[in-house]
Amino acid sequence: MEKILGDKIKLLRFVKKISKSSATLEEIRSENEIVECKGCGFQAPKNEWRDNLYECPECGKYKNIAARVRLKYICDEDSFREFGRWIKGYNPLDFPEYDNKLSEMEKKTDMPEAVVTGTCKIDGHKAVICVMDSRFMMASMGMAVGEKVTRAVEYATKKKLPLVIFSASGGARMQEGMLSLMQMAKTSSAAAELDDKGVPLFLMLCDPTTGGVTASFAMLGDVIAAEPHALIGFAGPRVIEGTIHQQLPDGFQRAEFQLKKGFVDCIVPRIEQKHFFAVMIDAHMNPPFGKGRK
DSSP, X not given: OHHHXXXXXXXXXXXXXXXXXXXXHHHHHHHTOEEEOTTTOOEEEHHHHHHTTTBOTTTOOBOOOOHHHHHHHHSOTTOOEEOOTTOOOOOTTOOTTHHHHHHHHHHHHTOSSSEEEEEEEETTEEEEEEEEOTTTGGGOBOXXXXXXXXXXXXXXXXXXXXXXXXXXXXXXXXXXXXXXXXXXXXXXXXXXXXXXXXXXEEEEEEEEEOHHXXXXXXXXXXXXXXXXXXXXXXXXXHHHHHHHOSOOOTTTTBHHHHHHTTSSSEEOOGGGHHHHHHHHHHHHHSTTSSSOOO
16 A cells, blocks of 8 residues: 555656646647536636646546556656657558548647557566557547557567557547458457466556457456446447437446446556556566566
8 A cells, every 4th residue: 555655656646747847838838728627517727637647537438548648657767669650551442531630630649640659667677568549530530540450469479578459449440441340350360379478467547448459368358457437348338329219327338337348357546557557567477477478
């Protein structure tokens, strides 16, 4: 408990340190912009949301968070090294307006695709990390996302490094048709090879984790954790209700519901995630507790 509390204090200090960098007048105004919680209507300046890791202090609901913000609070300072940034999507089927959409998303997010991959250290433990960003077309999985995730898994397999994945996706990317669906088999096959080599895979399911991502690598972890209140499933609640013509129970497909059903192993708040992954990596990579490494 003392270790967790100590990590919380260090993490909050680090987040505040990030926010104190020099800023332009426009950036300062942006920091003071009032942001409202969609769950309870609570309002606070943007900088207060950031300092609280985008968790509502009133109702506990999480706001979606950018991939690079996640990396800052999960990875040890200056330890993240990105790879695969050059991999980006294109329009293989000449889907109408898809090229424009990709360009728009890249400008909006400063990301070439919906996932960031690389190596890092988590409390001193070296790892490979993938973080999906739902701001980019709901982090839907097309060929580029599938390729980046697969390469990350293959690198972790080759180097025998634990793999941490933050999933937050609406599923397969419809603009790429069957080519998108093929990424489910591709990423799953890579994850199976990782398991065969005895290298651990840790998942953090974020809001939402649905569709083809849920039906592939997001369910293949040695430990599958979830953020509080995250929507986790294949088809969404509205689709299911429209199909079976029945009202679903309150909280259906939320992380707490899935925990009771055994669909996830645990629920981990953002403030505790770095310590959680450090403990998991240590237990799995150092015998006699886990698979170990020769």
